[in-house]
Amino acid sequence: MKTRVLTILFALFVSVVYAQETTKVGKLVEVKEGSERTEVALLNNRIHIEDNYGTDTTHIRVGKRSVEIVEEGGKTNINMQRDRFFDDDDKDWGDSWRRKNFNGHWAGFELGVNGFFNTDYSAYTEGDFMDLNQAKSIEVNFNFLEYNIALSPDRIGLVTGMGWSINNYRFDNPLTIEKQDGIIVPVPIEKEGFDKSKLTASYLTVPLLLEFQIPVNGGSNEVFVSGGVVGALNIGSHTKIKANSSKSKDHGSFAINPFKYSVVGRIGLKDISLFASYGLSTFFKDDKGPELYPFTIGISLLNF
Template identity: 60%
Template sequence: MKRLLFLSLILLIVVAMQAQDTTDVKVLTKKLVEVTEDAEHSEVSLLNDRINIRDNYHGDTTNIRVGRRNIEIVEGDHKTYVNIRREDRWGDDSEWRDHKRKRFNGHWSGLELGVNGLAKADYGLYGAGADEFMELDQPKSLEVNLNFIEYNISLKDERVGLVTGMGFSMNNYRFDNQLTIDKAEDGLVRPFPVAEDNFEKSKLVVSYLTVPLMLEFQVPVNGKSNQLFISGGMVGGINLGSHTKIKADNSKTKDRGSFNINPFKYAAVARVGLKDISLYATYSLAPLFKDDKGPELFPFSIGISLINF
């Protein structure tokens, strides 16, 4: 039932593959997302380039532009840095605040940064003694969510309502061992050792277009000058693409493929916050890989909302 609910929410979404590794996502005739990949970079354009995400394969920096804000996420050797600055050349960003209702105003749209994990690992397909090759360097397995559309439905006293919308999620799974993954001749996802000298890192990157449905409760605090909110529900998603990336010997290689990733995901989500600052947690009820095509692993994430639109 839960799966049918979220599949119905994205029935109007059309995904079209074009030349030069470009994917368009449309609702009816309106283009919402354009994903372009080549040998040098991945680029995601949202809402006719109102939002732009660019990941350069030869660097460790993801650049995000939202209206007049430029956000830089830099993966260092030991830390991840987030730099935010404003750009006047992109004009007034007041339009991003126009959708906020004077009545019930939920919490979904914004930029989020979290940490990914994989739970309930089952490697039964690989026989006794199989290595758990999807073990992660969890602090460096980052999730970046850009929730760019929000709709609210007030239910009671302007403090209880339903929240939905749309977002883009990019999940990085950083391997803890010197290996990568690929589909073998038997159709299973299997580990492949990385024999490169001066190995630095290897990861799997999976992207989704997401649609939430959450029930939110708001409680005024500090003499009604602020509000505490708690929300919970489900997030459905459609897989937009995946690739592996290896950094070794001062060079980077990237392999784009399906890797038997589940085309749809649906996850439980919970949020708690004060005013515009919030913490979130998700737990997927669908495995990362297709049934009998890879190890059974259930993704989860924990993170913080950095910017509220």
């Protein structure tokens, strides 16, 4: 597992730093980045992610399950279905990472709402320029690897693995951000024709969770509660502006902290759970931007 994790981290790091058109490492990772879309294939294409910039559509396929996220007309629509045209011969690929006597809850698809807490703009005169349109600041998580360590058979265990997290921060005001002399500053956008502006940051995540499972309904179901920490490595970020029926996108580090540490808690029944995370590290590097601590509240829609 350690070798695979390091290989994936290295491959994605190379793809971000050198911005190659295609990066491929065996059957584990393939990243294709173009002017209109980015495609990522993980684990021999068992997980496929396509982010289409032109149509504001993100399509995710995990095995035979398909999720489509569409931003259109000021709304975000989510469509889920089963892809009958994808032939996944290895039906139990997810189970290969699990201990049979304890099955935790990490692997799956999650949606959440992003925000910032304990903000400090004392070094700025512009005010709270990172204010967000909360309902449209969406986090999308694909937790694609899971490994469980049983502490008590069937009921208590440690859960770890790996995930891919995409954090969208939709600005509430007509502005974007730039890094000038190493410092993040707001840049106003002409209001006429303005539609939207956002910052997107992507991370590889690794959790360490302690999970308790409580049987209910005579043991036919179980409620689970887990908590712990999640470490994350920033693997890319960009701003995006839509105005006057045109779109522009700017890649950069934007002084975002390369490492993120968060405390996480979740509670659920079967394959549905609610989760919340709070960042222990600041969103931007120290003294490079306003002091912001990110948080997310969301729901896990499925497990695989």
